[in-house]
Amino acid sequence: RTRVIACANQKGGVGKTTTAVHLAVGLRRAGRRVRLIDLDPQRNAVLSLCEEDQDATSNGAWWVWSSCSEVELWSPAERSADLPASPDFDYVVLDCPPNLENSTQRALEASDHVLVPLQCEFLAMEGLTQILARVRATKPKGDARRTVHVLPVMLEPGSGLHQDILEDVWRHLADNICRTWIPRDPAFSEASSYGRSLFSQNIRSIGARAYAKLAREVEDGWT
Amino acid sequence: RTRVIACANQKGGVGKTTTAVHLAVGLRRAGRRVRLIDLDPQRNAVLSLCEEDQDATSNGAWWVWSSCSEVELWSPAERSADLPASPDFDYVVLDCPPNLENSTQRALEASDHVLVPLQCEFLAMEGLTQILARVRATKPKGDARRTVHVLPVMLEPGSGLHQDILEDVWRHLADNICRTWIPRDPAFSEASSYGRSLFSQNIRSIGARAYAKLAREVEDGWT
Numbered sequence: 180r181t182r183v184i185a186c187a188n189q190k191g192g193v194g195k196t197t198t199a200v201h202l203a204v205g206l207r208r209a210g211r212r213v214r215l216i217d218l219d220p221q222r223n224a225v226l227s228l229c230e231e232d233q234d235a236t237s238n239g240a241w242w243v244w245s246s247c248s249e250v251e252l253w254s255p256a257e258r259s260a261d262l263p264a265s266p267d268f269d270y271v272v273l274d275c276p277p278n279l280e281n282s283t284q285r286a287l288e289a290s291d292h293v294l295v296p297l298q299c300e301f302l303a304m305e306g307l308t309q310i311l312a313r314v315r316a317t318k319p320k321g322d323a324r325r326t327v328h329v330l331p332v333m334l335e336p337g338s339g340l341h342q343d344i345l346e347d348v349w350r351h352l353a354d355n356i357c358r359t360w361i362p363r364d365p366a367f368s369e370a371s372s373y374g375r376s377l378f379s380q381n382i383r384s385i386g387a388r389a390y391a392k393l394a395r396e397v398e399d400g401w402t
Numbered sequence: 403r404t405r406v407i408a409c410a411n412q413k414g415g416v417g418k419t420t421t422a423v424h425l426a427v428g429l430r431r432a433g434r435r436v437r438l439i440d441l442d443p444q445r446n447a448v449l450s451l452c453e454e455d456q457d458a459t460s461n462g463a464w465w466v467w468s469s470c471s472e473v474e475l476w477s478p479a480e481r482s483a484d485l486p487a488s489p490d491f492d493y494v495v496l497d498c499p500p501n502l503e504n505s506t507q508r509a510l511e512a513s514d515h516v517l518v519p520l521q522c523e524f525l526a527m528e529g530l531t532q533i534l535a536r537v538r539a540t541k542p543k544g545d546a547r548r549t550v551h552v553l554p555v556m557l558e559p560g561s562g563l564h565q566d567i568l569e570d571v572w573r574h575l576a577d578n579i580c581r582t583w584i585p586r587d588p589a590f591s592e593a594s595s596y597g598r599s600l601f602s603q604n605i606r607s608i609g610a611r612a613y614a615k616l617a618r619e620v621e622d623g624w625t
C-alpha cells in the first residue's frame with residue numbers, strides 16, 4: 180500500500196526541501212515507485228530538480244514536471260487542490276512550506292508518517308515542541324497510528340554545541356528520532372544550482388550517502 | 403523623523419530575525435531610540451531577546467516585552483493589528499515571517515527602507531528576484547522613495563562558492579547592496595539560547611562587530 184510521508188517544520192531553512200528531495204530520489208534509486216509533491220508556493224523542490232523552472236504539463240489542478248528525470252514531481256496549480264490519488268506508488272513525499280497553515284495541515288492529515296528535519300540551533304529547537312504538538316493533535320488517518328520521525332540535519336561534527344543539542348534530543352525523543360543524521364555538506368547548494376540531486380551530482384559525497392542511509396532506514400524500519 | 407526598516411525575505415532561515423535583532427540593538431547601542439517589532443507568529447525575535455517567553459504586558463492589540471533590556475520589543479496580540487504609531491523613535495525595525503503574505507505586505511507598506519538578508523546559496527538567490535519585484539510593486543509611502551538594501555549574510559570566507567555568488571550579486575545589484583556583509587559566526591545561536599544579543603554575549607565576536615558596522619552604515623549612509 181502507498182505510504183505518504185510529510186516533510187514538515189514551521190521553522191524556515193531547516194532542510195525540509197533538501198530532505199524531501201533526497202529521500203524521494205533515494206527511495207526511487209532503491210527501486211521504489213515514488214511521487215514527490217512540492218506544496219510550497221516558492222517551489223524550491225521544483226527548482227532543485229529541474230534545470231528550467233518552465234517545463235510543466237498541466238494535469239487539472241496540478242503541474243507535472245516531466246523534465247525532472249530523477250523522480251516523478253508534481254506541484255499544485257491551485258492553492259487548495261486536493262492531493263492526487265496515488266495508488267500506483269509505494270511512497271508519496273510531500274515538501275511543506277515554513278508554516279503550519281493550510282498546505283501543511285492538509286499534508287499532515289494525508290500523511291502516514293511525518294518527517295521533521297531538525298537543525299541543531301536554538302531557534303529551530305524551540306519550534307520543535309510546536310510541530311510535535313500539532314502532529315499529535317492532527318486527526319488520525321484510518322486505524323493506523325501516524326508516526327513522527329525527527330531527523331537531525333546540517334550537523335557539524337566539529338561543533339560542541341551541535342553534539343550537546345543532539346545528545347539532549349536523543350534523551351528526550353528517543354522513540355521519535357531517526358538513527359540516521361545528515362551532516363553539513365556544501366555540495367547540496369551546488370547540486371541544486373544545477374537542477375540535480377546530490378545523488379546525481381556526486382553520489383560519493385557525505386550528503387548523498389547520508390540520505391541513502393535514511394532511505395534504507397525508512398524502507399526497513401518504518402511500518 | 404522616524405525611519406521604519408522592514409527585514410524581509412520569503413525564503414526561510416536566511417537571517418531575518420538575527421538581522422532585525424542585531425540591527426535594532428546595534429542602533430540602540432549607538433544611542434538611538436529604537437523599537438523592534440516581531441511580526442512572525444513564531445516570535446523568534448522575542449525568543450532571542452527574552453530569557454522567558456512569558457513576560458509580556460498587554461497594550462491593546464500589542465504585547466510589550468518589558469523584560470527585554472536591550473531594546474524596546476513589541477509583538478502583535480492580534481493577527482491584523484495596525485502598526486503602532488512610533489513618533490518618539492528614531493528607528494522602528496520590523497522582523498517579518500518567511501512569506502509574502504499580509505504581515506510582510508503591511509510591513510513593506512509601512513517601511514521607508516527594506517533590508518533583505520541574502521544567504522549566498524542557490525535556493526535563497528532564486529527567491530531574491532521575487533522579493534525585489536514585490537518591493538518595487540508596493541505602493542510608495544508619501545513622497546520619499548522607498549529604498550532596498552540587500553545584506554549578504556552567513557558568509558563563509560573559505561567558500562569559493564560564496565565568493566562567486568557575492569561577486570555576481572555585487573555586479574547585478576550594485577546600487578542596492580550593503581557595503582557591510584555578515585560572516586558566519588556560530589556564536590549567534592548560542593547567544594539566542596541565553597536570550598541575549600551577541601552584543602551582550604560577546605561584543606568582540608566577528609558577528610557583533612559586523613552588525614555594529616551595519617548600524618553605522620545605516621546611520622551614515624541611508625537617507
Ligand SMILES: Nc1ncnc2c1ncn2[C@@H]1O[C@H](COP(=O)(O)OP(=O)(O)OP(=O)(O)O)[C@@H](O)[C@H]1O
Pocket residue numbers: 190191192193194195196197198219223275276277332333334361362363364365366367368371386412413414415500523524525526
Ligand atoms: N545537510 C546540508 N548541508 C549543507 N547545506 C544544506 C544541507 N541541507 C540543506 N542545505 C542548504 O540549506 C539551505 C536551506 O535548506 P532547505 O531549503 O532545504 O530548507 P527548507 O526548510 O526547505 O527552507 P524553507 O523553510 O525556506 O522551505 C539551502 O540552501 C540548502 O541547499
Ligand SMILES: Nc1ncnc2c1ncn2[C@@H]1O[C@H](COP(=O)(O)OP(=O)(O)OP(=O)(O)O)[C@@H](O)[C@H]1O
Pocket residue numbers: 189190191192277300301302303413414415416417418419420421442446498499500555556557584585586587588589590591594609
Ligand atoms: N551570521 C550567522 N552565522 C551563524 N549562524 C547564523 C547567522 N545568522 C543567523 N544564524 C543562525 O541561523 C538560523 C537562521 O537564522 P534566523 O532565524 O535569523 O533566520 P530567519 O530568516 O529569521 O528564519 P525564519 O525564516 O524561520 O524566520 C538561526 O539558528 C540563527 O541563529
Ligand SMILES: [Mg+2]
Pocket residue numbers: 195196197219223275276
Ligand atoms: Mg523548502
Ligand SMILES: [Mg+2]
Pocket residue numbers: 418419420442446498499
Ligand atoms: Mg525569523
